[in-house]
Amino acid sequence: MNRMSSLPNSLVPLTTPHPQRPRADGHVALGRTSCALSASLRSDVTLAVWQRRLPAGIAAQCARLGGADRPSFRLATTAEDVAEDLAAALPSRWIEGPLLRDIVRLVQIYTDIVGCPAIRLRLDSVADDGCRFFHVDHVGLRLLCTYQGSGTHWLPDGAVTRSALGRGDNDAVLPDHRRVRALRAGHVALLKGEEWPGNRGRGLVHRSPPADPSGAPRLLLCLDHDDH
Secondary structure, three states: OOHHHHOOHHHOOOOOOOOOOOEEEOOEEEEOOHHHHHHHHOOOOOEEEEOOOOOOOHHHHHHHHOOOOOOOEEEEEEOOOHHHHHHHHOOHHHHOOHHHHHHHHHHHHHHHHHOOOEEEEEEEEEOOOOOOOOEOOOOOEEEEEEEEOOOOEEOOHHHOOHHHOOOOOHHHHOOOHHHOEEOOOOOEEEEEOOOOOOOOOOOOOEEOOOOOOOOOOEEEEEEEEOOO
């Protein structure tokens, strides 16, 4: 068994920076306000994280609805149309509540940063390991936010053996498992992929966290832009 596949999130916290000032640490920018996300436009930054708390009411909404009509869908939309499109795509029991409002807000923030009104939105209910091998995305600038469950694992550039990517061997990609970092529920992250201009060979290396032993699913939002 790959020893990286069961690494607990408790071993890999993110460092908390000054509450008002995004902090750049090599290729990573961390901050406690949404302004931290704008650092992703810098050529040296491949990961920008808004280290916010999960917005009020979302955890309670997920717990209250449990597994009933668990949302999982993809859609193409714009910042102007996303509220209406989400209302049509979400199961009826999920429309009223803070989840929809927060997704609309994140779409607006994201489209302002990437400068592209047309986006692809994915909301996934994931009960398995998902993308359990460390990898890079062949996209431009991708937004991830976990609303329920464990957050995405990511790796500092200096810890990665990039020549081992794509082999399905986490130990080869990351010889020192102590270097793994993890996002938390509520964090909003912008991950720069291989297709962002000037970023070929520098895509942020990451993976899905191990599945919850209880079988409880994660709820993950993913946003991509149509051009860059």
